[in-house]
Amino acid sequence: MNVVSVESVTKRYGSALAVNSVSFSIGEGCIFGLLGPNGAGKTSTIRMLNLITLPDSGTIELFSESQKPEHQNRIGYMPEERGLYRKLPVREQLEYLGALRGLSTQQLKKNIDYWLERFEIENWAKKKTGELSKGMQQKLQFIAALLHDPDLYILDEPLSGLDPINADITDEIILELRAKGKTIILSTHRMEQVEQLCDEIALMNLGSVVIRGSLRDVKQHSGKKMVKFIFDGDDAFVSELSHFPVRIAERHPNELLVEMLPSSSTRELLQYLSEKTNIVTWQTIETPLKEIFLEAINGNPALSQN
Amino acid sequence: MNKVSIIIRHEFRQKIRSKAFIIMTLLAPALLALLTAIPILITLLNVNNGKHIVVVDATTHLSNYFTVDSSIITKLGKNFSSAEKIKVDILSSPASNNTTLDSVKHLLGIKQIDGYFIIPEQAINDTNAVALLKMNNTNDLLIEDYISSRYGDGLFTERMRLSGIDANVVRTAQHAHKIETVKVAEGKEARDNGIGFAAGYICGFFIYLSMILYGSLIMQSVIEEKSTRVIELLASSVRPIDILIGKVIGVGAAGLLQVMIWAIMFALVSWFALPAILTSVGTGITTLLSPVLFIYFILYFLFGYLIFSTLYAAAGATVEQASDAQQVTLPITVLIIIPFITISTVIQSPSSTLSIVLSLIPFFSPILMIGRIFSETPPFWQILLSFVLMGATFFGVLWFASKIYRTGILMYGKKFTLREIVRWVRYS
Numbered sequence: 001m002n003v004v005s006v007e008s009v010t011k012r013y014g015s016a017l018a019v020n021s022v023s024f025s026i027g028e029g030c031i032f033g034l035l036g037p038n039g040a041g042k043t044s045t046i047r048m049l050n051l052i053t054l055p056d057s058g059t060i061e062l063f064s065e066s067q068k069p070e071h072q073n074r075i076g077y078m079p080e081e082r083g084l085y086r087k088l089p090v091r092e093q094l095e096y097l098g099a100l101r102g103l104s105t106q107q108l109k110k111n112i113d114y115w116l117e118r119f120e121i122e123n124w125a126k127k128k129t130g131e132l133s134k135g136m137q138q139k140l141q142f143i144a145a146l147l148h149d150p151d152l153y154i155l156d157e158p159l160s161g162l163d164p165i166n167a168d169i170t171d172e173i174i175l176e177l178r179a180k181g182k183t184i185i186l187s188t189h190r191m192e193q194v195e196q197l198c199d200e201i202a203l204m205n206l207g208s209v210v211i212r213g214s215l216r217d218v219k220q221h222s223g224k225k226m227v228k229f230i231f232d233g234d235d236a237f238v239s240e241l242s243h244f245p246v247r248i249a250e251r252h253p254n255e256l257l258v259e260m261l262p263s264s265s266t267r268e269l270l271q272y273l274s275e276k277t278n279i280v281t282w283q284t285i286e287t288p289l290k291e292i293f294l295e296a297i298n299g300n301p302a303l304s305q306n
Numbered sequence: 307m308n309k310v311s312i313i314i315r316h317e318f319r320q321k322i323r324s325k326a327f328i329i330m331t332l333l334a335p336a337l338l339a340l341l342t343a344i345p346i347l348i349t350l351l352n353v354n355n356g357k358h359i360v361v362v363d364a365t366t367h368l369s370n371y372f373t374v375d376s377s378i379i380t381k382l383g384k385n386f387s388s389a390e391k392i393k394v395d396i397l398s399s400p401a402s403n404n405t406t407l408d409s410v411k412h413l414l415g416i417k418q419i420d421g422y423f424i425i426p427e428q429a430i431n432d433t434n435a436v437a438l439l440k441m442n443n444t445n446d447l448l449i450e451d452y453i454s455s456r457y458g459d460g461l462f463t464e465r466m467r468l469s470g471i472d473a474n475v476v477r478t479a480q481h482a483h484k485i486e487t488v489k490v491a492e493g494k495e496a497r498d499n500g501i502g503f504a505a506g507y508i509c510g511f512f513i514y515l516s517m518i519l520y521g522s523l524i525m526q527s528v529i530e531e532k533s534t535r536v537i538e539l540l541a542s543s544v545r546p547i548d549i550l551i552g553k554v555i556g557v558g559a560a561g562l563l564q565v566m567i568w569a570i571m572f573a574l575v576s577w578f579a580l581p582a583i584l585t586s587v588g589t590g591i592t593t594l595l596s597p598v599l600f601i602y603f604i605l606y607f608l609f610g611y612l613i614f615s616t617l618y619a620a621a622g623a624t625v626e627q628a629s630d631a632q633q634v635t636l637p638i639t640v641l642i643i644i645p646f647i648t649i650s651t652v653i654q655s656p657s658s659t660l661s662i663v664l665s666l667i668p669f670f671s672p673i674l675m676i677g678r679i680f681s682e683t684p685p686f687w688q689i690l691l692s693f694v695l696m697g698a699t700f701f702g703v704l705w706f707a708s709k710i711y712r713t714g715i716l717m718y719g720k721k722f723t724l725r726e727i728v729r730w731v732r733y734s
Binding site for chain 1: 308309312313316320530531534535536537538539540541542543544545716
């Protein structure tokens with residue numbers, strides 16, 4: 001069963017084309033990465049999925065039905081621009097937002113208790129939201145999306161502002177939800193999170209979906225041969241690599257990622273590098289998502305002008 | 307519908323629990339009571355230091371006219387209680403008697419008395435004779451008025467008597483005209499005393515204030531939800547028009563509660579403390595306390611609130627900070643200020659064509675029609691028509707505002723001109 005099914009959806013704001021004939025579908029129990037640079041049309045798409053705005057043309061189906069207001073109770077939303085009432089105490093905040101998602105008072109109390117405890121902020125329940133640290137407000141925002149036990153989660157940059165421990169808790173909960181058969185749309189710029197969590201992805205650019213498919217397929221389809229070196233010492237040699245048939249994809253102080261072009265040989269490159277520097281370790285790797293995306297986006301002439 | 311009621315309850319609870327609301331509710335009547343009490347307090351304080359005047363009457367004929375008589379003071383239009391303590395001592399002695407003058411001067415110098423009044427010997431015969439009033443405080447108009455009126459009355463009577471005319475006959479002839487102003491309302495007659503005018507003006511002013519106050523309250527709450535971005539979460543749970551309606555009704559219920567509390571306080575005060583005032587201003591005020599007028603007042607208050615708070619909510623949705631709101635609220639403010647400027651004209655001639663037309667314009671009705679109702683009850687069909695027009699206007703405004711609101715709450719990052727905002731209505 002498709003939980004989300006978007007068919008040729010277009011949305012304009014005045015003369016600006018925000019979403020241009022976008023189509024994708026998401027199955028049950030899937031973590032779907034909705035990716036793309038700023039201004040690609042992700043937020044506009046997410047707003048339409050949430051019934052905040054309506055498409056100008058095209059159709060959106062949720063839970064195999066045409067979109068309708070009742071669906072809002074089955075969606076948990078964590079917007080990219082975080083927003084909570086600053087003066088409202090934590091518990092009242094959750095009570096109000098939960099009630100608006102159709103939760104009964106009893107159920108609300110139970111769920112709020114559970115999630116406050118899970119995120120270890122139960123002692124803050126009576127504090128005003130504005131008095132909480134940014135990280136805690138972030139947790140609160142996440143709880144607001146989880147509270148009513150929805151079937152579809154739309155999480156926009158769920159990790160921003162979280163320390164590594166809480167980021168791990170968030171990832172853990174996302175995987176837990178998938179195990180329960182829930183569907184999650186994850187919009188993020190953190191490619192490592194996408195690689196770890198997502199089953200399917202769609203990359204948007206300038207309002208259109210540029211790449212779409214399962215993470216596996218997308219990666220295999222790229223068919224590039226990449227080699228990653230970790231070295232110790234001076235990196236001046238990197239600029240001399242230009243006579244090799246390789247392309248430098250990423251360059252860090254002690255790390256180098258190169259794409260081997262068809263005529264290049266790994267052995268020759270290794271030999272050359274071992275003379276110039278002290279190689280700690282090296283490996284051939286799958287093309288990182290970031291690499292695939294940059295290529296897809298920069299291949300677009302309109303964007304490369306910027 | 308259920309979600310609207312959740313929003314109504316939330317907004318209502320937030321408002322009535324806010325410190326500003328509680329302080330306003332309790333402080334406003336206290337302030338009003340204080341304003342009423344201050345003149346009374348001042349009068350009471352005045353009574354304590356009574357005035358002492360010495361009249362030196364060189365003619366020896368005018369002494370009788372200076373005895374303190376409360377009815378004369380009342381006739382002068384002064385508050386009797388403050389005059390109670392005027393004490394007048396009369397010395398019938400020729401002005402040439404320097405000892406008398408010196409001792410009176412001395413008494414004034416050591417503030418034993420508050421003033422003295424010297425009537426020259428020729429005062430009755432010589433119309434050019436000048437009497438002299440010397441006082442510590444020449445601002446005390448009561449004493450001056452009293453002395454002047456008594457002196458004038460005495461001279462008049464004595465001069466008449468010298469000419470062989472009975473002064474009382476002349477007085478009666480002079481005073482034989484009286485006019486009573488009677489207000490006719492719903493077939494009942496009531497003495498007016500200008501109370502209808504004042505009450506109409508006060509009620510109109512109150513509605514004017516509450517529309518601006520509650521309107522900006524709603525606008526701020528809309529701006530807050532937008533600037534904190536919590537609106538994104540709300541809009542993903544509820545239809546924007548439901549948020550708008552919930553807000554308007556929730557805050558409105560809090561406002562109504564506030565007005566009801568004030569009304570009850572007012573009723574209690576009038577029950578226990580007003581009988582004294584009632585007798586002094588007459589039946590006019592009982593007309594004002596009639597339940598029918600109160601219901602009209604509440605209805606116009608509600609319609610005015612509904613129409614304008616909805617407009618203010620839409621205005622709030624177009625800006626991100628309260629400081630940017632001025633430009634968009636200007637047209638709304640103008641709609642509130644016009645009736646406020648014209649209200650006194652309308653109340654003074656409530657049945658003129660201009661008054662009827664102005665008070666039927668639905669944006670002006672809440673202020674002008676209530677003013678008319680208090681000053682001269684208009685025909686019932688006009689009242690009914692104003693309700694029909696206001697009802698229709700409210701739905702029109704709601705339709706218009708919901709379109710602006712729906713688009714505005716999601717727009718960030720720039721200031722919108724009125725022209726752009728009007729375009730939202732056309733294209734959404």
